[in-house]
Amino acid sequence: MKNTIKISSILLALAIAVAVTACSDKQETAPGTPDRVDEQNNPSTQPGNAEQVPSVKEGTGTYTGQADPHTVEIVVDGKPTAFQLGDGLDQAVADLQEQDPVQFKYEEKAIEGEDTLKQLVLTEIKKSDSVQGAGESGEDGTSGKDSSSSASAGGQSDSGDSKSSASSGSVSKRPAEGKLEVTLEGNDEVRPAKLVQAEGYSLYIPEQFSFDAGKHLLYMNVDHEYSVRIEKLPADFNLDQLESQGKKELKPYGEIKKLGAADLTGPMKDALIFLTAFDSSGTHEYIVKKLDGSGFVFQVTQPQREASEGFGPLAFAALNSIENE
Secondary structure (H helix, E strand, C coil): CHHHHHHHHHHHHHHHHHHHHHHHHHHHCCCCHHHHHHHHHCHHHCCCCCCCCCCEEEEEEEEEEEEECCEEEEEECCEEEEEEECCCCHHHHHCCCCCCEEEEEEEEEECCCCCCCEEEEEEEEEECCCCCCCCEECCCCCEECCCCCCCCCCCCCCCCCCHHHCCCCCCCCCCCEEEEEEEECCEEEEEEEEEEEECCEEEEEECCEEEECCCCEEEECCCCCCEEEEEECCCCCCHHHHHHHHHHHHHHHCCEEECCHHHCCHHHCCCCEEEEEEECCEEEEEEEEEECCEEEEEEEEEECCHHHCCHHHHHHHHHCCCEEC
16 A cells, blocks of 8 residues: 555656646747847837838929028929928029929938928939920829939039029120129239129129029028129119118118218228118118119128128129129
8 A cells, every 4th residue: 555655656746747847848939939029129120110211203393492592492293392402402503593494303301200291302403495294203293204414413504504694585795704803801802703694684703602593692602691682773763762662671670770971982882872780680781782874772681600701792792793784
């Protein structure tokens, strides 16, 4: 009897040991558990989390102008669309006029925190002979087209022509290259300049500047907010009315000061009207001057930043070169 109990106890102990061993093996070989944990802790291995590289797309449309120094608007398939300017496209855009048909290339870039919105960034743009109506369409509805030649990020078109100098359809008889006499920090200098043309007039601008003929806007390449808007006046312009208009334009910028002949020197010394106002945003000026027998209004914006050095003398020298066309 004792032997029977002893044998039964041994058999029971062996059975328990086998069961424990089996359970341990099952836990160690649970299929896929470590791999799933690794996937959860490493988002890059999950579908849809691979780094997205922007693809370059092409399109055509109608250029309608700049919303700000970094954004242009192009009507694509009847829909106004905003594009950010890529590096080096300032001159390419300056050569365009409003309502020009254009061909362009752009990238779609994701906007952080937005799942559906994308930023459209131009990499190339040029004027085309006409707006193409057929071709592929991008995801945003932009018509995709093949462009045989374009203005690249360097800002130069394949032909090298500057549309800013031919907006009126007539070609100026003035030389394409000229020189401007400038006084900078008390020193008289001669700067090389190129001819640009808008409707009714032309002028020479130094290499630090660009000119938007469609908007009659002269501005610095390094900072577009340093600018002069030019308006050619009718022959019967009235100085009193212009002075009232100038004061209205400058009123938002604080106290307005009118400079007389004794206060003026340099290219603007013979201005008919010179109004100026200053606030935290910078200096704003409203100038009326007669050049080549015609009256012109110059609305000057000069922020208080690093680019301010040299802006006034260079801009005024350029404005003083205006002649009728």
